[in-house]
Amino acid sequence: MPELPEVEHLRQTLAPRLIGRTISRVHVKRRDIVRSLPASHSTNHGRSTRLRRGLLEDCRITQLRRYGKQLAIIADGNTPVLVVQLGMTGQLLFIPAGDKPHRNDHIHIRWSVVSDPPGDHLVFRDPRRFGGLTLCDSLAELESRHWANLGCDALTIRHRDLHGTLGKTRRAVKAALLDQQVIAGVGNIYADESLIRAGIHPLRPASDLRFEETRDLARAIRLTLRRAIRAGGTTMRDYVDGNGQSGRNRADLLAYARGGKPCRFCGSVLQHIVVSQRTTTFCPNCQPLYSSTVCPQARKGSLTELPSTV
DNA sequence: CCGGACTCCTGTGCGC
């Protein structure tokens, strides 16, 4: 499930393949996965021309930028910016000339990339179609109107910013972490991973967290995401990077998808509950709901070290 | 305004 680490790793694997390259042609197989931000000005172009231009036809890519879980493909000069959201099962794959995508179904957009010999492609594939592409008039508009609505980027979240946004809501802290306007980039996997690392129960009201707890949580989020990026992301089923490679972070998961298994810190049986319609796994010992004492000894070291497997 | 519930969608894995 693509969250911040997967999108960042995708960015890193696609950048050397795409930066400086020109899109010669765009094939749109499914129009309905492309969304437009409300246009700030209209153009004289026809609809189809505007669509292809928005999808960067005849543009030279200069930059790939990530914010939260979103990836922006930025081209030369005063050109539109293409924003990619992977949703649950989205994939952005670079296919070198002569190669074939591992699967040919559910490919919604196909870009021809100028190459010698010709034949390099980029494809957007998304079976479940929770993902999509958003067209944006310019980088300035992307930053001022689209990304400005998101919370701070989770990879570099600072304690005082997290404490500030969590302090404004009585929602369960897990629900708040999933809200992209509170913090951008955390999804179901890394919310559970960060909470167990910080020793915080997922149902704690966000605004009840003490200063030291939000400090530990901010550290846990940054550490969890950094480690996952280094491992190439977490592949449960669908996620692959720009070269079609799976991530290796699944083996390091502490809580997510480990309900009923022993906690890696203390050995207690991990429980699962539902929060915000999302399966949530936590350790009843390391993440107490009511205790106001400093967290269990097990958490000591969890913010710097990988726990040994129990 | 806030927050919870519902909705979209398809592949997978389970029970019968």
Place this chain on the structure above:
DNA sequence: TGCGCACAGGAGTCCG
């Protein structure tokens, strides 16, 4: 072996 069904969840929308 095959069928039907529950389940997975990011993010937009709706409603109390």
